[in-house]
Amino acid sequence: xxxxxxxxxxxxxxxxxxxxxxxxxxxxxxxxxxxxxxxxxxxxxxxxxxxxxxxxxxxxxxxxxxxxxxxxxxxxxxxxxxxxxxxxxxxxxxxxxxxxxxxxxxxxxxxxxxxxxxxxxxxxxxxxxxxxxxxxxxxxxxxxxxxxxxxxxxxxxxxxxxxxxxxxxxxxxxxxxxxxxxxxxxxxxxxxxxxxxxxxxxxxxxxxxxxxxxxxxxxxxxxxxxxxxxxxxxxxxxxxxxxxxxxxxxxxxxxxxxxxxxxxxxxxxxxxxxxxxxxxxxxxxxxxxxxxxxxxxxxxxxxxxxxxxxxxxxxxxxxxxxxxxxxxxxxxx
Amino acid sequence: xxxxxxxxxxxxxxxxxxxxxxxxxxxxxxxxxxxxxxxxxxxxxxxxxxxxxxxxxxxxxxxxxxxxxxxxxxxxxxxxxxxxxxxxxxxxxxxxxxxxxxxxxxxxxxxxxxxxxxxxxxxxxxxxxxxxxxxxxxxxxxxxxxxxxxxxxxxxxxxxxxxxxxxxxxxxxxxxxxxxxxxxxxxxxxxxxxxxxxxxxxxxxxxxxxxxxxxxxxxxxxxxxxxxxxxxxxxxxxxxxxxxxxxxxxxxxxxxxxxxxxxxxxxxxxxxxxxxxxxxxxxxxxxxxxxxxxxxxxxxxxxxxxxxxxxxxxxxxxxxxxxxxxxxxxxxxxxx
Numbered sequence: 200x201x202x203x204x205x206x207x208x209x210x211x212x213x214x215x216x217x218x219x220x221x222x223x224x225x226x227x228x229x230x231x232x233x234x235x236x237x238x239x240x241x242x243x244x245x246x247x248x249x250x251x252x253x254x255x256x257x258x259x260x261x262x263x264x265x266x267x268x269x270x271x272x273x274x275x276x277x278x279x280x281x282x283x284x285x286x287x288x289x290x291x292x293x294x295x296x297x298x299x300x301x302x303x304x305x306x307x308x309x310x311x312x313x314x315x316x317x318x319x320x321x322x323x324x325x326x327x328x329x330x331x332x333x334x335x336x337x338x339x340x341x342x343x344x345x346x347x348x349x350x351x352x353x354x355x356x357x358x359x360x361x362x363x364x365x366x367x368x369x370x371x372x373x374x375x376x377x378x379x380x381x382x383x384x385x386x387x388x389x390x391x392x393x394x395x396x397x398x399x400x401x402x403x404x405x406x407x408x409x410x411x412x413x414x415x416x417x418x419x420x421x422x423x424x425x426x427x428x429x430x431x432x433x434x435x436x437x438x439x440x441x442x443x444x445x446x447x448x449x450x451x452x453x454x455x456x457x458x459x460x461x462x463x464x465x466x467x468x469x470x471x472x473x474x475x476x477x478x479x480x481x482x483x484x485x486x487x488x489x490x491x492x493x494x495x496x497x498x499x500x501x502x503x504x505x506x507x508x509x510x511x512x513x514x515x516x517x518x519x520x521x522x523x524x525x526x527x528x529x530x531x532x
Numbered sequence: 533x534x535x536x537x538x539x540x541x542x543x544x545x546x547x548x549x550x551x552x553x554x555x556x557x558x559x560x561x562x563x564x565x566x567x568x569x570x571x572x573x574x575x576x577x578x579x580x581x582x583x584x585x586x587x588x589x590x591x592x593x594x595x596x597x598x599x600x601x602x603x604x605x606x607x608x609x610x611x612x613x614x615x616x617x618x619x620x621x622x623x624x625x626x627x628x629x630x631x632x633x634x635x636x637x638x639x640x641x642x643x644x645x646x647x648x649x650x651x652x653x654x655x656x657x658x659x660x661x662x663x664x665x666x667x668x669x670x671x672x673x674x675x676x677x678x679x680x681x682x683x684x685x686x687x688x689x690x691x692x693x694x695x696x697x698x699x700x701x702x703x704x705x706x707x708x709x710x711x712x713x714x715x716x717x718x719x720x721x722x723x724x725x726x727x728x729x730x731x732x733x734x735x736x737x738x739x740x741x742x743x744x745x746x747x748x749x750x751x752x753x754x755x756x757x758x759x760x761x762x763x764x765x766x767x768x769x770x771x772x773x774x775x776x777x778x779x780x781x782x783x784x785x786x787x788x789x790x791x792x793x794x795x796x797x798x799x800x801x802x803x804x805x806x807x808x809x810x811x812x813x814x815x816x817x818x819x820x821x822x823x824x825x826x827x828x829x830x831x832x833x834x835x836x837x838x839x840x841x842x843x844x845x846x847x848x849x850x851x852x853x854x855x856x857x858x859x860x861x862x863x864x865x866x867x868x
Contacts, residue, residue: 253772285775292766300767302788302864312774359864375774 200415201227201250201383206263208242208249214487219245219258221439224513227383230413232406234426234447236462237436238483243419244293246436247385251288252280267383285312289376293388295368299360305371306356309340312378343374347404366397370404377408384408384416390425402429423462427451432519435459438484438494441513445520455522457499493524501526538857545849552845553607553838557600560834567616567832568592590616590834603838612842613835617828622839625824630843631714632702633820636813637805639740644748645798649791652755656790657782659760667752674749683742683815690738697738698731700817707731739816743809747801751794759790792863799855806851807844 208220219242227233235243248254250265252272265272267288272280289312292298300308318324319332319339328335337356344352347370360368369389376384386405390398406429409416420426426433427447434444435458443456454460461479468474481498492507493499499506505525513521516528568586572578587593591602606613612622651671655664691699703709703716709728712719717736720729762768763786771785772778806821813822821840828836860866 248769251773253769255769281775281777283775284773290770290773292770294766297766298770300771300785300789302792302862303785311776315775361865372770375770 200229200268201417202264202266203246203250204264204266206246206249206265207261208245208254208258209261210258212257212487214485217486218439218489219486220249222263223436223439223441224263225434225441225444227415227417229382230409230415231432232409232416232418232430234430234433235417235419235436236421236423236426236433238421240483240486241436242439243421243436244387247290247387247417247419250385251284251290253284282316285376285381286316286318286379287381288383288385289379289381290385290387291369291372291376291389294392295365295372296360296392298372299363299368301360304357304359305363306337306340306344308360309343309371309374309378310336312375313339316379318379339378340374343378344371347371347374347377348400349374365393366400369393369397369401373401373404373408377412377414380412381414384414386416386418388419388421391421398425405429423451424466435462438489439486440494440523442495442523443521445516449517449520455516455520455527456495456524457501457526458495461498534857534860538853541853541856545853548849549842549845550604553604553842554600556838556841557603557834560832560837561596561599563832565832566592567834570831571617607842612839615828615833615836617831617833618836622835625836626821626839626843628714629819629821629824631716632818633806633809633813633822635702635715635717635736636739636743636809636818636820637802639736640744640747640805640809641798641802643740643744644751644801648748648751649755649794652752652794653759653782653787653790655752655756656759656763664756668756671749671752674745675753677745679742679746679811680815682745683738683812686738686742687815698735699738702735702819703728703732739812739818742815743805743812747798747804751798754797755790755794758793759786762786762790765789788862792859795862796855796859799858800851802854803848803851806847 203226204224206220206223207218210217210219221242223242223246225233225235235246237243245254245258249260250267250272252260254260260273263273267283272283275283299305313319313336319328319335324335324339328338341352341356344355349355349367349370355363355367360371363371369392373389384405389405390401393401402425405416405418408414418426418430423433430447432445433447433450435442435450435456437458443450443454443459450459451463454463458479461477464477465479467476479498484494484497490507491510493511496502496506503525511523511525513523514527515521567590568583571586572583584593591599594602603613610623612626614621615625618625651667655661655667658664686697687699690697698704707725707728709716709720709725709732710723712722716732717729720726720732763782768781768786771781776785809818809820810822810826812818813820814826817823821843825837825840827833828840
């Protein structure tokens with residue numbers, strides 16, 4: 200359904216060119232959940248914003264293709280892009296407290312996407328919610344609020360965001376994203392700002408949406424555990440590049456890239472024998488000063504001279520498992 | 533709920549007004565210069581007996597505390613007393629001059645809203661553009677220029693050199709407008725006197741510009757900076773991700789938030805527009821309350837100054853209350 204090829208998004212800064220998204224290629228099948236994992240600032244969110252072409256100034260998509268249901272989004276006109284946003288591709292953001300507009304009522308904000316895209320005039324919605332658009336919109340919004348688990352929707356419809364708790368705000372944001380029945384949901388760390396019990400609820404809500412509506416989801420997270428639990432496939436990003444992608448169990452059980460191995464080793468375990476957590480030494484590189492070669496090389500335990508000398512290509516390990524590392528076995532893609 | 537709070541605020545204003553009345557009473561009597569002396573000086577040679585009679589008429593021969601007592605008891609009955617100089621009830625004088633001042637304040641308000649807010653928005657949306665630089669430089673000038681100087685320069689350029697706008701007054705006598713409300717713009721519309729309306733607006737322009745320039749500049753800069761702040765917020769990204777046009781994002785989602793600080797400032801400025809326009813009214817010979825008061829102060833016309841200051845205090849209290857009420861409407865997080 201979604202096919203990203205060699206997507207690159209660059210930010211010119213005073214310190215140099217930041218390649219926030221560097222030659223990223225990945226795909227998403229219909230109804231699939233893909234986890235995009237990596238540290239803060241590795242380009243996960245920018246990858247999502249690039250799909251919607253909402254990269255903030257001065258960032259710019261400099262190359263690649265984003266094919267969504269057969270069309271390259273990067274070639275679409277701005278107006279065509281707008282009809283897609285919120286209707287076919289919706290996004291859930293990281294920080295619900297700052298993502299809802301503080302001066303509008305929550306019900307109004309959920310209904311807005313419906314209005315923009317004239318959803319209530321569409322045949323399927325008309326049949327379900329009736330002819331009168333205003334009444335239909337309200338019905339639909341209340342239904343959405345109930346679906347995402349906002350209790351006493353009738354009253355909360357008229358409330359303002361600051362009257363909602365963080366978890367409820369995130370539910371409202373998910374309701375906004377779901378309003379037009381999107382085919383693709385881009386979830387940018389939807390649980391990072393929430394406490395653990397609420398996290399689980401929100402994630403299972405996303406899973407339920409995925410099952411019931413067949414919505415494809417790209418779940419961006421820095422938590423490999425979350426990705427392991429909810430995603431069919433996992434893509435690991437480091438310093439703007441994709442370093443490993445494969446089915447969840449393969450990436451978890453048999454990681455090939457030293458960075459993925461390091462990430463897995465740094466997760467504390469509560470079962471099995473006591474092991475000391477092994478952190479990845481060193482710091483995330485400054486993206487502005489990135490030279491050629493593997494960006495992970497300075498922190499890598501298996502580094503060789505060749506790692507610094509040239510850009511490392513993706514290698515195919517098995518059918519759907521790819522790794523960007525010279526040490527890995529397999530064919531160059 | 534909201535109504536109860538508003539009522540509470542109005543009740544709190546009463547002691548404030550009383551305090552203002554007492555302070556202005558003493559300030560006028562503490563300042564050097566005797567109203568009888570000043571009046572007699574104009575009339576030429578007068579006998580001491582005549583002066584005594586006048587002092588008695590104005591109750592200036594009584595002890596200070598009795599004068600204050602009379603002033604306050606009259607005030608509580610709604611009587612502002614009679615002007616020493618004009619020999620008319622102060623209330624009537626204020627009523628005659630207030631429409632001109634309100635009209636001018638309204639003009640200044642329009643200048644500082646209708647012009648300044650769009651400039652602020654465009655400067656923010658097109659940050660670093662030529663338009664942004666020019667308008668912010670203009671705003672800097674607007675803030676820095678004192679009203680007496682700006683007024684004179686405007687008169688010089690637009691009235692003396694170019695003859696585009698009149699320099700003085702509200703309306704020439706020759707136009708002959710039948711006054712109903714005292715607001716010339718409204719009166720000219722009511723009587724269908726279009727030439728009077730045009731002339732009124734022409735007369736209004738330069739004083740309004742002078743009075744509103746400082747606020748307009750502040751509003752433009754403030755709208756710009758809060759707009760820049762708001763445009764960086766996450767909910768703006770969400771608005772775009774919903775598929776809104778850039779216009780709707782800016783005008784609906786960003787502006788409503790960016791205007792919260794601006795609206796408060798403007799509402800507070802209404803008090804200044806009504807009560808801080810003495811200089812502008814003097815420069816442009818505008819027959820409003822400001823000029824009336826300046827005149828009254830020079831002649832030590834105690835009742836007129838007291839009455840006018842009380843009206844000023846009232847407008848300030850009302851403007852503050854209005855600002856608070858508006859604030860609760862634009863910012864749902866705030867309750868009165």
